[in-house]
Amino acid sequence: DIQMTQSPSSLSASVGDRVTITCRASQSISSYLNWYQQKPGIAPKLLIYGASSLQSGVPSRFSGSGSGTDFTLTISSLQPEDFATYYCQQSYSTPPYTFGQGTKLEIK
Amino acid sequence: EVQLVESGGGLVKPGGSLRLSCAASGFTFSNAWMSWVRQAPGKGLEWVGRVKSKTDGGTTDYAAPVKGRFTISRDDSKNTLYLQMNSLETEDTAVYYCTTYYYGSGTRRWFDPWGQGTLVTVSS
Numbered sequence: 001d002i003q004m005t006q007s008p009s010s011l012s013a014s015v016g017d018r019v020t021i022t023c024r025a026s027q028s029i030s031s032y033l034n035w036y037q038q039k040p041g042i043a044p045k046l047l048i049y050g051a052s053s054l055q056s057g058v059p060s061r062f063s064g065s066g067s068g069t070d071f072t073l074t075i076s077s078l079q080p081e082d083f084a085t086y087y088c089q090q091s092y093s094t095p096p097y098t099f100g101q102g103t104k105l106e107i108k
Numbered sequence: 109e110v111q112l113v114e115s116g117g118g119l120v121k122p123g124g125s126l127r128l129s130c131a132a133s134g135f136t137f138s139n140a141w142m143s144w145v146r147q148a149p150g151k152g153l154e155w156v157g158r159v160k161s162k163t164d165g166g167t168t169d170y171a172a173p174v175k176g177r178f179t180i181s182r183d184d185s186k187n188t189l190y191l192q193m194n195s196l197e198t199e200d201t202a203v204y205y206c207t208t209y210y211y212g213s214g215t216r217r218w219f220d221p222w223g224q225g226t227l228v229t230v231s232s
Contacts (some may be wrong), residue, residue, distance in 0.1 A: 034217075036153075043224060050216060051215065078184075095155070095169040099155065
């Protein structure tokens with residue numbers, strides 16, 4: 001199975017900061033990488049698919065990059081509503097469709 | 109409006125069984141690949157299993173921790189997805205989400221939308 005590892009596990013930042021979260025796959029997954037945002041008590045929300053394509057309705061301050069095994073999610077200027085937990089997920093080939101362990105973004 | 113609504117969660121003893129349902133609306137359910145994803149309290153997301161559309165074979169796949177204990181099925185006439193959970197263990201305690209696995213061209217594969225989740229607690 002493909003393992004997904006995110007770093008850091010948690011991150012403190014301020015409104016207006018630029019933030020980067022990293023996700024690494026245990027083997028090459030081309031660009032089959034998605035990012036989700038989850039707020040407490042609410043289902044996850046798709047932000048980015050195919051490593052770098054922004055889902056409809058997602059603010060342009062979110063961006064994704066990478067291919068192969070190393071990927072990043074960047075928030076260019078943090079807004080108050082962005083404080084949440086972020087997960088990467090690989091959709092390469094057959095199941096299981098594994099998720100990273102999550103990165104909790106907190107207010108500094 | 110696309111909507112997924114889970115039901116059937118609750119408290120069950122170890123070794124017991126429970127069946128979750130997910131009612132879908134706002135899209136052509138019969139064409140959709142559907143999945144269950146769970147989240148233990150304070151933990152991350154864990155994919156549980158998937159059922160393809162009948163036109164794509166209707167086959168199922170499961171995560172290793174639930175294989176042989178959980179069964180995913182669908183009733184396209186009722187636009188409903190099911191998760192039959194048997195031989196439940198305390199480690200199965202989680203919020204269970206129903207979600208559509210969009211399988212498009214190229215890298216267009218993702219989980220969206222999601223239901224609100226239903227809590228399953230396995231405890232004596």
